[in-house]
Each structure stands twice: as C-alpha cells, then as structure tokens.
Amino acid sequence: MQKRSFTRRDFLAVAAGAAATLASVPQVVKALPSAATELGKVKITDIKTAQIQARYAFNLVKIETDSGLYGIGEAFARVGIIEHIHAIKERLIAQDPLLVETHWSRMMESSTTIGSQAGSLTSAIAGIESAMWDLAGKILNVPIYVLLGAKYRDKVMVYFDTGAPRTADPSPWVDEAMRVKSLGYKSMKFDLDWEGRGAGLAGRPYKYRRDMWNRSITSLEMHQWLHILEAIRKAVGDDIDLSVDLHWEYNTRDALRFAQMAEPIHLLFLEDPTPPGNPDAMARITAATKTPIATGENLYTRDQFRPYIEKQACDIIQPDTQKTGGLLETKRIGDLADLYYLPMCIHTYGSPVGALGSGHVATASRSFLQLESDNIDIPWWTHVVQWEGPLYQDGYLTLPDAPGLGVELNEEVCRAHLVPGTTFFE
Ligand SMILES: [Mg+2]
Numbered sequence: 001m002q003k004r005s006f007t008r009r010d011f012l013a014v015a016a017g018a019a020a021t022l023a024s025v026p027q028v029v030k031a032l033p034s035a036a037t038e039l040g041k042v043k044i045t046d047i048k049t050a051q052i053q054a055r056y057a058f059n060l061v062k063i064e065t066d067s068g069l070y071g072i073g074e075a076f077a078r079v080g081i082i083e084h085i086h087a088i089k090e091r092l093i094a095q096d097p098l099l100v101e102t103h104w105s106r107m108m109e110s111s112t113t114i115g116s117q118a119g120s121l122t123s124a125i126a127g128i129e130s131a132m133w134d135l136a137g138k139i140l141n142v143p144i145y146v147l148l149g150a151k152y153r154d155k156v157m158v159y160f161d162t163g164a165p166r167t168a169d170p171s172p173w174v175d176e177a178m179r180v181k182s183l184g185y186k187s188m189k190f191d192l193d194w195e196g197r198g199a200g201l202a203g204r205p206y207k208y209r210r211d212m213w214n215r216s217i218t219s220l221e222m223h224q225w226l227h228i229l230e231a232i233r234k235a236v237g238d239d240i241d242l243s244v245d246l247h248w249e250y251n252t253r254d255a256l257r258f259a260q261m262a263e264p265i266h267l268l269f270l271e272d273p274t275p276p277g278n279p280d281a282m283a284r285i286t287a288a289t290k291t292p293i294a295t296g297e298n299l300y301t302r303d304q305f306r307p308y309i310e311k312q313a314c315d316i317i318q319p320d321t322q323k324t325g326g327l328l329e330t331k332r333i334g335d336l337a338d339l340y341y342l343p344m345c346i347h348t349y350g351s352p353v354g355a356l357g358s359g360h361v362a363t364a365s366r367s368f369l370q371l372e373s374d375n376i377d378i379p380w381w382t383h384v385v386q387w388e389g390p391l392y393q394d395g396y397l398t399l400p401d402a403p404g405l406g407v408e409l410n411e412e413v414c415r416a417h418l419v420p421g422t423t424f425f426e
Contacts (some may be wrong), residue, residue: 027328028098028136031149035098035140042067042139044097047089047128048426049082051419054378058351060409061085061127062425063097063135071097071135072409074354075127076120076322084111084124092128098139100132101328108301108325118300122325129326130357137404144357144404148331148364155396156362159187159243159268159370161349163377166194168208168224170231177232177240184394187241187268187370190232192225193217196249215251215275222258229265241268241370248272248298252281259289268370269294269316269345276304283313294318296333297347301325305333309340316369320347321358330358334365343367349374352385356407359399371397383413 028035043066052058056077063071075081088107095103107125108117133144145151160180165172173190180188195204200212208221225244232242244267246255255273262270269292274281276298286293296318299305305324308314317337321330334344344367346358355373362368373392375381382391385407391398400406415424 026099027101027149028140028147031147032140032142035147038139039098040096042069042097043094044092045094047085047092047131049085049127050414050424051082051422052351052384052414052417053419054351054375054381054417056349057419058354058384059085059127060351060353060414060425061131063092063128063131065097065135067139069135069138071131071133071138072353072405073127073129073131073134074322074350074357076123076320077350078120078123080120081124081127084121085127087111088124088128097132097135100129100136103132104129104326104328118304122300123323126322126324126326126329129328130321130354133327133357133360134404141403143399143401143406144327144360145363145399148328148360150364150366152366152368153363154399156359156368156399157187157370158185158373158392158395158397159189159241159345160185160376160395161189161245161372161374162191164191164194168228170228173228174231174235177236181236181240186239186395187243188236189243189245189271189372190228191245191247192228193221193246193249195221196247198247215249215254217250217254217258222254222261225258226261226265229262229267233265238266242266243268243271243294245271246273248275248295250274252284256285256288259285259291259293263290267291271295271318272297279307279311279313282308283311286312286314292316294345296320296345297323299324301329302333302336305336309337309342312340312342314342316343316345318345318347318372321361322348322350322354327357327361330361331365334361334367338365338367343369345369346371348372351375352382352391352407353405353409355397356385356399356405359397360405363399373397380413380417383410384417386410 046064048062050060059075061073137144162176195209271294292315294316295314297320319330319333
C-alpha cells in the first residue's frame with residue numbers, strides 16, 4: 001500500500017465521511033487514523049476452515065480476499081461451529097474486511113434472535129472475527145494490538161493448566177507442580193475435583209463422592225484437596241501463583257466452605273465454584289471468603305458478563321476469546337470489568353493461533369492478569385505456527401510484532417494433524 005503522511009485534518013475529513021455512511025467510525029480508523037485511506041479497497045472473496053486434531057479439534061478459519069492477502073483466526077473447539085461458519089460466510093463475501101465490528105454486529109444479529117447469542121454461534125463468529133483482525137493487520141501493516149487501540153505490556157504472563165493425577169496422594173500433584181515450575185512457569189492451575197460430574201458422565205466409578213448430581217463436595221474430599229494444596233504450596237514456595245478449577249459443579253454452601261478452608265494457601269483464584277447461571281449465588285461466595293473467585297469461560301458477550309461485573313459476583317473475570325465473541329469483544333469485557341477494578345484472565349485451550357489472538361487482547365487490555373495455556377505438552381503444538389525461537393519462555397507468551405497475528409501457519413505440521421476426512425482450507 002502507498003504510504004503518505006496523514007494529517008489531523010485528513011483524519012477529521014475522512015472520519016466525518018465514514019460516519020456519514022457507516023454507523024460509526026470503524027475501530028481500525030479510531031486506532032489508526034491512516035487506515036481511513038484503505039477503506040473499501042480490499043474485498044472478501046471466500047472464508048474457509050481447517051480442523052487440526054489434538055486433544056480437541058482446533059477449528060481454524062481463513063478469510064481470503066481479492067488482494068491476495070488473507071487472515072487466519074480460530075473458533076472454539078467444539079461441534080457445530082464449522083457449520084455455523086459456512087452458514088455465516090455468504091453475508092461477508094464482497095465486503096470490506098476492515099469494517100470488523102460492523103460485520104461482527106451483522107453476524108450476531110442476523111444469525112439468530114437477540115438473547116440467543118451464545119454457544120457455538122458466538123464461537124463461530126469469534127473465529128471469523130479473529131481472522132478479520134489478522135487480515136486487517138496485514139492490510140494496514142500493523143500488529144493486531146495496535147488496531148485494538150493500546151499496548152500495555154511487552155509480554156503476556158501465562159498460567160499453566162496442569163494435568164490431574166486423580167489421586168488423594170499429594171506426591172504426584174507435587175511432582176507435577178515441580179515439573180511445571182522447572183519449565184519456568186510462575187503460575188499454575190489444578191483440577192482437584194477429579195471425581196467431579198465429568199468423571200461420572202465418563203463412567204468412572206466414584207471412590208470418595210456419594211452422588212453425581214446433587215452438587216455436593218464431601219468433607220473428606222475437601223480435606224484431601226486441602227492437603228494436596230498444602231503440599232504443593234510447601235514445595236513450590238510462596239512466589240508461585242496457585243489456582244484451582246472447580247468446573248462449575250458445586251452448591252453454594254459447600255463451595256464457600258472449601259473456599260474458606262483454602263484461604264491459608266493464598267490462591268490466585270478459585271475458578272467456577274458454582275454453575276454459571278446465577279451471579280447472585282456466586283456473589284455470596286465472593287463476599288464471604290478471602291479466596292479470590294474467578295469465572296467466565298461459560299459466559300458469552302458483554303451481556304452475560306455484565307451482571308457478574310456489576311454485582312461484583314467474582315474477583316477475576318476469565319472470558320474465552322474463542323467462545324465469547326472474538327478479540328474486540330473480549331477487550332470490551334475486560335474494559336468493562338476495569339470500571340470495577342476487576343482484573344481479567346483469559347481462558348483458552350485451542351491452538352497457538354487462538355493463544356496469540358488472546359495475547360493481542362492481553363497486550364491491549366489494561367485489566368489483563370494472566371493467560372491460560374493448555375496443550376503445550378503436545379510436542380508439535382507450538383509448531384502449528386511458524387516462529388523462530390520458543391513461543392513460550394520463562395512463563396510468558398512471546399507476542400510477535402509482525403503485521404496481524406504476527407505468525408503464519410506451518411502448513412506441513414497442520415496437514416500432518418488434520419482431523420481425518422477433512423481438508424486444509426479447500
Ligand atoms: Mg475452567
């Protein structure tokens with residue numbers, strides 16, 4: 001693209017022109033006034049998908065254009081999402097990819113009725129939206145975080161989501177913690193409720209739990225969990241952040257009781273102690289314990305986060321960029337939480353494409369605290385993208401400064417791990 005100096009007068013003139021024809025000044029122009037000269041030049045020609053098989057099927061999205069430039073994004077890794085993407089794409093053919101938030105609103109509001117904007121639909125839209133930001137960055141020759149409007153930090157702190165040894169014996173849990181610490185991570189999360197409802201649904205027999213459905217935690221389980229945490233804390237020291245995920249399983253009283261028992265451990269957070277449907281129930285726990293409460297991976301868009309934030313029902317919000325609606329929506333959720341001085345962690349367990357997209361949100365969001373990592377133990381996982389040097393180092397995610405997402409897919413690795421019977425963006 002031709003470069004020239006862009007004056008404040010130019011910006012005001014173009015912004016006024018854009019405002020006359022659009023609902024508002026595009027985010028790309030707000031963040032980068034020179035983007036106004038590029039509006040309308042590139043058109044979307046196709047949107048394609050590819051599925052990479054790891055623990056789950058990563059749903060990757062590619063937006064192609066008449067300029068030859070393309071964008072890569074990632075939707076959440078669950079069923080039905082690919083179908084949504086292909087249903088939505090017809091609305092975007094021949095459109096200007098720089099009008100990201102306008103397309104986002106159109107996708108959200110023309111795909112379903114207001115009030116049912118959640119689940120696989122917003123996850124699909126998140127994949128398209130994030131690919132659009134990669135593409136916009138490439139068109140405008142800037143990293144995504146520039147287009148999101150801020151750069152608060154140079155590197156993105158990561159917490160390591162550990163494996164669960166599924167035993168009441170603290171020793172294997174301590175071994176896992178020390179392994180993660182030796183990898184350089186300064187924050188780690190544990191799935192202590194290995195006899196949760198997920199185990200029951202998978203058909204694993206309960207040893208300590210009495211019932212699969214009544215949301216209770218037995219006193220024995222609570223003491224087992226506490227002893228495991230005490231052993232981990234003693235082994236890793238006080239300068240390592242420890243968190244626990246309860247997977248939205250438990251009744252308010254039992255969850256509160258365990259949160260209070262865990263107070264001497266000084267957790268970074270206790271995640272999802274109660275189901276996501278009732279912020280008042282979670283607010284009762286949050287108000288009654290010194291253990292910080294986190295939630296968000298099952299909430300979609302600002303609409304569902306708003307009561308949790310306004311009621312201060314949690315201490316930390318944790319949206320999933322690939323579920324909740326995309327990069328800009330996640331930043332908006334983080335900015336809303338910042339009005340109540342609530343920090344934002346970002347939940348993710350997709351491919352490096354999704355992790356890097358979340359990394360740009362993390363860089364651009366004042367309230368960001370830590371980014372989840374998952375799948376790092378899969379040897380080829382980081383090689384899904386081309387990047388010289390370690391993507392993760394000393395507990396931080398490296399955020400490239402190249403245009404867009406900052407990386408390209410490694411086609412050879414992707415093709416070697418395609419979901420059987422699927423194609424690579426064909
Ligand atoms: Mg979780």
